[in-house]
Amino acid sequence: MRNFGRNNRRAVLLALSMASVFMVPSLASAESVLRIGMTAADIPRTLGQPDQGFEGNRFTGLTMYDGLTMWDLSSATKASVVIPGLATEWKVKDDDHTKWIFKLRPGVKFHDGSDFNADAVVWNVDKVLNKDAPQYDPSQIGVTASRMPTLVSAKKIDDLTVELTTKEPDSFLPINLTNLFMASPTKWQALYDKAEGADAKAKSTAAWAAFAKDASGTGPWKMAKFTPRERLELTKNDGYWDKKRVPHVDRMVLLPMPEANARTAALLSGQVDWVEAPAPDAVKEIEARGFKIEKNEQPHVWPWQFSRIEGSPWNDIRVRRAANLCIDREGMRDGLLAGLMVPATGTFEPGHPWRGKPQFQIKYDLPAAQKLMKEAGYGPNKKLTVKVQTSASGSGQMLPLPMNEYLQQALAECYFDVKLDVIEWNTLFTNWRRGVKDPSANGSDAINVTYAAMDPFFALVRFLQSSMAPPVSNNWGYINNPKFDELVKKARTTFTDKERDEVLAELNAASIDDAAFLYVAHDVGPRAMSQKVKGFVQPKSWFVDFSPVSIAP
Amino acid sequence: MLAYIARRIVYVVPIVLSVALVCFLLVHITPGDPLVAVLPADASQELAAQLRAAYGFDRPLPVQFGLWLWKAVHGDLGTSIATGRPVLAEVMRAVSNTVMLAIAAAIIGFSFGLLFGLIAGYFRDTWIDKLATGIAIAGVSVPHYWLGMVLVIVFSVQLNWLPAVGAGPGGSGQWAWDWEHLRYLILPAITTSVIPMGIVTRTVRALTGDTLSQDFVEALRAKGLRETGVFGHVIKNAAPTALAVMGLQLGYMLGGSILVETVFSWPGSGLLLNSAIFQRDLPLLQGTILVLALFFVLLNLSVDIAQALIDPRIKRA
Numbered sequence: 001m002r003n004f005g006r007n008n009r010r011a012v013l014l015a016l017s018m019a020s021v022f023m024v025p026s027l028a029s030a031e032s033v034l035r036i037g038m039t040a041a042d043i044p045r046t047l048g049q050p051d052q053g054f055e056g057n058r059f060t061g062l063t064m065y066d067g068l069t070m071w072d073l074s075s076a077t078k079a080s081v082v083i084p085g086l087a088t089e090w091k092v093k094d095d096d097h098t099k100w101i102f103k104l105r106p107g108v109k110f111h112d113g114s115d116f117n118a119d120a121v122v123w124n125v126d127k128v129l130n131k132d133a134p135q136y137d138p139s140q141i142g143v144t145a146s147r148m149p150t151l152v153s154a155k156k157i158d159d160l161t162v163e164l165t166t167k168e169p170d171s172f173l174p175i176n177l178t179n180l181f182m183a184s185p186t187k188w189q190a191l192y193d194k195a196e197g198a199d200a201k202a203k204s205t206a207a208w209a210a211f212a213k214d215a216s217g218t219g220p221w222k223m224a225k226f227t228p229r230e231r232l233e234l235t236k237n238d239g240y241w242d243k244k245r246v247p248h249v250d251r252m253v254l255l256p257m258p259e260a261n262a263r264t265a266a267l268l269s270g271q272v273d274w275v276e277a278p279a280p281d282a283v284k285e286i287e288a289r290g291f292k293i294e295k296n297e298q299p300h301v302w303p304w305q306f307s308r309i310e311g312s313p314w315n316d317i318r319v320r321r322a323a324n325l326c327i328d329r330e331g332m333r334d335g336l337l338a339g340l341m342v343p344a345t346g347t348f349e350p351g352h353p354w355r356g357k358p359q360f361q362i363k364y365d366l367p368a369a370q371k372l373m374k375e376a377g378y379g380p381n382k383k384l385t386v387k388v389q390t391s392a393s394g395s396g397q398m399l400p401l402p403m404n405e406y407l408q409q410a411l412a413e414c415y416f417d418v419k420l421d422v423i424e425w426n427t428l429f430t431n432w433r434r435g436v437k438d439p440s441a442n443g444s445d446a447i448n449v450t451y452a453a454m455d456p457f458f459a460l461v462r463f464l465q466s467s468m469a470p471p472v473s474n475n476w477g478y479i480n481n482p483k484f485d486e487l488v489k490k491a492r493t494t495f496t497d498k499e500r501d502e503v504l505a506e507l508n509a510a511s512i513d514d515a516a517f518l519y520v521a522h523d524v525g526p527r528a529m530s531q532k533v534k535g536f537v538q539p540k541s542w543f544v545d546f547s548p549v550s551i552a553p
Numbered sequence: 554m555l556a557y558i559a560r561r562i563v564y565v566v567p568i569v570l571s572v573a574l575v576c577f578l579l580v581h582i583t584p585g586d587p588l589v590a591v592l593p594a595d596a597s598q599e600l601a602a603q604l605r606a607a608y609g610f611d612r613p614l615p616v617q618f619g620l621w622l623w624k625a626v627h628g629d630l631g632t633s634i635a636t637g638r639p640v641l642a643e644v645m646r647a648v649s650n651t652v653m654l655a656i657a658a659a660i661i662g663f664s665f666g667l668l669f670g671l672i673a674g675y676f677r678d679t680w681i682d683k684l685a686t687g688i689a690i691a692g693v694s695v696p697h698y699w700l701g702m703v704l705v706i707v708f709s710v711q712l713n714w715l716p717a718v719g720a721g722p723g724g725s726g727q728w729a730w731d732w733e734h735l736r737y738l739i740l741p742a743i744t745t746s747v748i749p750m751g752i753v754t755r756t757v758r759a760l761t762g763d764t765l766s767q768d769f770v771e772a773l774r775a776k777g778l779r780e781t782g783v784f785g786h787v788i789k790n791a792a793p794t795a796l797a798v799m800g801l802q803l804g805y806m807l808g809g810s811i812l813v814e815t816v817f818s819w820p821g822s823g824l825l826l827n828s829a830i831f832q833r834d835l836p837l838l839q840g841t842i843l844v845l846a847l848f849f850v851l852l853n854l855s856v857d858i859a860q861a862l863i864d865p866r867i868k869r870a
Contacts, residue, residue: 037718041828042636051635138607139637145600209637228638228646229828230720230820257718257818258828261702265717266818269709426833471598 032249032551034533037266037275041258043232046223047212048183049128049140053395054452054542055276056143057179059254062543063234064111065181065217068102068121069174073537073545076296079352080541082175086116086182086218090174092495097169104160108241111223112216114186118156123185125154125164134200135188137208148176149457169493171500175455184216220245220547221252231255248535248550267291267528273551274529280338280399286528295524296538297342297349299453302398304388304407304446304518305463307436307477312445313384314477318376320515324362325369326414327520332406337399340526344519346512347453347460353501354456356509362519369414378415387419389441390448394425397450398523404448407520435470436477446518447476454542456504461488464511483510558858568850573625576842577618581835608634621839630840635832640840643825648807648844650720651814651821654745655806657738662746663799666753673754674761674787685754692751701744701816708740715740718818741817745810749802756798760791793860800856804849 038059040052048065050056062070070085087102108116126133128144129151150166151173157163166173188211195206215223218241221234232254236247255272257263260279267275268289278286283293304323306314314320329343345362348355378384390400401422408418421442423431431440432449441447451474453459462468464484468475487507494500511517525542535548605611609620624631630640666689673685709717721734764770764787773783807822814823822845829838 041824041831045636047637138604139634141600142604205632205637212637225723227723228636228643229825231723255719255818258831259815259818262705262718262816262818265702265705265710266719269705269713269717271709271716271718425831 031251033251033253034249034274034546034549034551035253035255035272037255037257037263037272039258039260039263039276040256042229042256043226043254045139045212046215046226046232047137047140047208048124048181048215048217049144050181051143054454058543060232061181062219063221063252063546064215064219064223065183066219067178067180067182068104069177071178071539071541071543073539073541073543076537076539078540080299080539080543081353082178085178086121087177092169092171097493097495098166100164100166100173101157102162102164104162105241106160108218109239110184110187110216110218111237112184112187114184114216116182116218117159118162119159120182120185121162122154122156124180124182125151127183128180129153134192134204135185135207137204139208144179147179147455147458148173151176169495171492171495172456176457178455182218183211184218187211187214187216220247224251229256245545245547247547252546264528267530270530273533274527276525276527278526278528280340280526283338283340283526283528290531291528292531292533293526293528294536294538295340295526297540298523298525298542299348299459299540300396300450300523300525300542301344301347301453301459301517301519302341302396302403302448302450302521302523303344304448304520305476306517307441307445308479309436309477312436312477313386314445316376317515318372319378319384320518321360322369322372322376322414323411323416323518324360324515325365325372326416327407327410327518328364329520330364332403332521336402336406337521340524341398341521342524344522346508346519347517348508349522354459354504354508356505356507356512358509358512360513360515362512362515366413373415380415383415383417385417385419386445387421387443388446388448389421389423389428389431389444391425391428392422394428394450396452396523397425397448398521400448403520407518432474432476433470435475438470449476450523452542456491460504460507460511461491464488464507464516479516481510481514481516554861557861561854561857565850565854569847572846572850573622573843574618576839576846577621579842581614581617625840625843630843631836633834633837635828635834635837640836641844643837644822644841644844647820647822647825647841648848650819651807651823654738654741654814654819654821655803657742658745658806659749659799659803661742662749662802663753665746666750667757667795669750669754670757671761673758674765677758677762677765682758686758689751689754689758692747692754694751695747696812697744697748697810698812698816700747701740701813704740704744705816720820741813741819744813744817745806749799749806752802753795753798757791757795760794761787764790793863796863797856797860800852800859804852807845807848807852 038055040055044050044052044056044060046060046064050060066086068085068087069082071080072083073080086105086108088105090100090102093099093101104116104118104121110116123135127135127137128141130136130153150168150170152165152167155163164173188207191210192203192207195203195210197203197206213226220237220240222237224235225231225233234252234254236250238246240246257266257275260277263275264278264282264286266272267278267286287293306312306320308315333339333341333343342349346355346358373379388404390404391397392401394400404420408420411418421444428449431438432447434440436444451458462473463475464479464481465475465488466480466485469478470476484507487503487510491500491503491507494503525538529536532552534550534552537548538544609617621631628641630644632638633640633643669685669688673682676682705717708715716737719737721729721737770783770786773786811823811827813819814821815827818824822841825837826841829841
């Protein structure tokens, strides 16, 4: 017994001494660190124009860089809107609606200490649009040019004024410019001068590769350490031009973790403080262990996009409306998706400036749906067979197969016989562009590809305007509605924000009234985090502002 | 012996060429756009054509293959479409991490496999044999990713003893064998080791049993040789086959286990392959498959030569 007691005391002493060993570093270090597990398989590109969609913009775009315009990410309740960034004001020319004057913010410096000015803007526009510029980089144009499809060039007026030109009048330009991140020309030039290569093109490629390892923007975070495919460490930029957005933590560590269970385990074991998109079936366990789940409606739509070519069953508006009334979206949210979705009643929901006032109310109304189908000539003994092409996985697709099987069962009650054509995500993405008339559609009557709804072009125009039919853009089903075309043209040529928003709202309402899509869900961008994470605001956006986030000791 | 080695090396050349051709064609005949990683679905035709030309995807397939092979022979596997980084550097960094994991898994798997195999062989048809065989069968049968998740739940989430993911406190960087890095290696290495452990156990058990039942063992014992001496003879007879099995298993492990590396976010060749597939990064996919295939071929070559050195009868066969 005496020995047992002595052993116990030894064990306690040993445990205390070991604990002190582990505690010393944490006491010695006053640096606050925020560790985040991303869903990306790799660190999004760091050279200014990130890849990996909006997750790239979120982590390596909006952190290290700024655009001329930016999103207001400060509110969890209001829709995110565009606000001044590196430009303080902008205006289209009265006598020429293809020319815009942007006034630049004075006193802004890149992380390398060089000045941000009109030359830097011209240089950054040229990096993706001017094939003759030394800094022109083909690897950056794919993720940039399509997000500002009408921008042609930039011209310096004076050090703090720049003129941007579009190929046609386009009031969406200031919104599109949130996607053009300003990299430091001075830093790049220094790397170019040092680079080795057979010709100017090879030197330019080498300079961009070097820039990606040691980036320089004007953003609230600076690049500190970069291990490809493993981690990116950012430190706070004390000299950031917007003092309100100087980060509250000293260091942010970004870790790619593509597997949802691995992310969840990393959070639960304390390896990270925050994970993006935890495994839905682990939400209860995560909350039970004292972690919090942050979520909010995102500008994202999970739809079926209908074929509207001759002979399509969806050409009958009663059928389109019936499908929209036949889905118990709340049931899908509370059951299948464990609360991780917002029922969709259009591309934009009430409260959004582009929502409008649709006459047709999308909701779950089974009797009304069945009535419409009977009016259209269908019933229990005469079902309407429709085929939808979807994928088994994919960025933003949420849980495509279980969700489509849910729709299959729901729509069966409205006399639909739904067939699923499941293909690989990248193939589906390619087919999306080819359209319903292409053999790759495999006889489908609808396609299930999720989309971002951040700006009017991506959210509405590319699907609804008749001239956006394949091969031009994503009007997969060849929608051809003169009202849509007229409203798109009007929106693009209305240069007062308020009036432009009203036209866009009218367009959205018209698309809902026409039941242009089967609107099902909006993603909520779930992220799980430790109770130590304070000050986080999840806006109604794909993006978040990491600056106000702090870590409790 | 030198002629045998030269002949084996010559045989490798058509194999490597075939591997190169197959991995080049495999990624080109699959549906979808090779530039999907950088080309948004709403990109204009002009932009798509411009990028295809920039990456050389507008040229005829044989020309693309010829250029790719020529560059590959000169150590240039191209540039990753997704990251813009050289493929060779990406692959070698990942392979280095996988080699580290494979060595750790091999040490665990082969040590326990040999131990269990010898014990089972010596005590054939006893409960010890049944226990060792049972462990071996479980090792071969259990799904990697399931075991990995169970280990993470127990040792990371519940007990908080070991990290759940990653390759080190500050990223893998370079090989480090201190405790801070080794603790990241333990769970993936155990998970990776169970299959080779099972296979080696079964192989060594069978070889030990067969050798012990041969007449020369009885003769050795009759001559008064001690059991340790007999044991030496048993090992010598079992070694070539066991070595071949070990070589193959090491080859599989160097190929990287996509599932294990994904579960543990271990930055090896399996995870790289996974990323390349999901990002549809063709140059990276081709480069990774080629390098891994070359590893496998060279490892087999090394094993064949080692076998011939140990047992001269093999080179005559």
